[in-house]
Amino acid sequence: QKEVEQNSGPLSVPEGAIASLNCTYSDRGSQSFFWYRQYSGKSPELIMSIYSNGDKEDGRFTAQLNKASQYVSLLIRDSQPSDSATYLCALTSGSARQLTFGSGTQLTVLP
Amino acid sequence: DGGITQSPKYLFRKEGQNVTLSCEQNLNHDAMYWYRQDPGQGLRLIYYSQIVNDFQKGDIAEGYSVSREKKESFPLTVTSAQKNPTAFYLCASSLRTASGANVLTFGAGSRLTVL
Numbered sequence: 001q002k003e004v005e006q007n008s009g010p011l012s013v014p015e016g017a018i019a020s021l022n023c024t025y026s027d028r029g030s031q032s033f034f035w036y037r038q039y040s041g042k043s044p045e046l047i048m049s050i051y052s053n054g055d056k057e058d059g060r061f062t063a064q065l066n067k068a069s070q071y072v073s074l075l076i077r078d079s080q081p082s083d084s085a086t087y088l089c090a091l092t093s094g095s096a097r098q099l100t101f102g103s104g105t106q107l108t109v110l111p
Numbered sequence: 112d113g114g115i116t117q118s119p120k121y122l123f124r125k126e127g128q129n130v131t132l133s134c135e136q137n138l139n140h141d142a143m144y145w146y147r148q149d150p151g152q153g154l155r156l157i158y159y160s161q162i163v164n165d166f167q168k169g170d171i172a173e174g175y176s177v178s179r180e181k182k183e184s185f186p187l188t189v190t191s192a193q194k195n196p197t198a199f200y201l202c203a204s205s206l207r208t209a210s211g212a213n214v215l216t217f218g219a220g221s222r223l224t225v226l
Contacts, residue, residue: 008151034214043201043217044154088153092213098144098169099215101153 003027004102006089012108019076021105023089026070030093033065033072038086038104048074079109113138115218117202122223124189124196132187132221134202141205142213143185147171148199157200160185189223197225 005024013019021035032051036044050056050063050072062075072091076083089102115136124130136143142161146154156169160179174193179185185204189196200221205213 004153032213043220044215045217046214049214090154098156098159099154099213101146101155103151103153 003100004089004091006087006102006105008103009106010108011105012110013079014110015079015081017079017109019079019083019107019109021074021076021087021089021107022071023073023102024071025089025091025093027091027093028067028070030067030070030091032092033063034090034099035061035063035072035074036088036090036101037083038088040085044088076107079107081109081111084108115202115204115216117200117218117221119221120219122221124223124225126225127191129188129190130223132189132200132202132223134185134187134218135183136185136202136204136216136218137183138204138206138216139182140216141182143179144203144205144215145169145175145177145185145187146201146203148201154201157187196223198223 003026035048037047038044048063050065053065056063060077064073086104086106088104090099118133144159145157148154155171157175158177160166163182166177166179176188202218203215205215
């Protein structure tokens with residue numbers, strides 16, 4: 001079982017819709033969770049971090065964490081074509097300081 | 112502006128050659144990392160360094176070597192022992208937040224192609 005699982009997609013949503021990206025993980029000791037956005041051919045950029053159960057909102061982005069169910073999700077409201085990218089879920093667990101990444105979900109927002 | 116500089120952006124290597132990818136940061140971060148990304152896949156950790164003159168193997172260290180002689184620099188050498196080196200290589204550094212988590216900042220990446 002992979003440590004961090006994401007649906008690879010592609011996920012397509014129309015402009016203005018809500019895009020929902022999901023990530024599950026296997027290590028119950030995981031503590032810190034991150035969502036990175038990666039445009040084609042570019043490096044990842046951090047868009048959200050979440051450390052405790054519940055929702056965290058930042059503009060059009062909302063991260064949701066449920067440690068009991070071992071999933072973290074990212075909602076993008078009012079999706080724009082510029083949101084089209086691959087979204088990577090990452091986490092740290094235990095005493096490890098390095099991140100473990102999922103394989104990413106490719107999102108396409110259709111104009 | 113603070114950031115991470117990777118060079119070269121594109122690199123072509125013949126089989127049997129060693130190549131070195133440069134990574135320099137002026138963010139005053141203690142920790143630095145090298146990741147490899149293959150098409151359609153996530154990032155896999157090659158090596159990381161928490162402090163100068165110390166580094167640890169990541170998940171896929173075979174065929175790679177690093178050094179950390181200065182805080183600002185963490186070069187990666189792809190040796191001829193790496194059988195499938197064609198990939199996108201990403202260098203990162205991290206700042207430890209108040210919560211204890213490491214927030215990574217990435218360089219622009221180096222794309223290595225073996226001819």
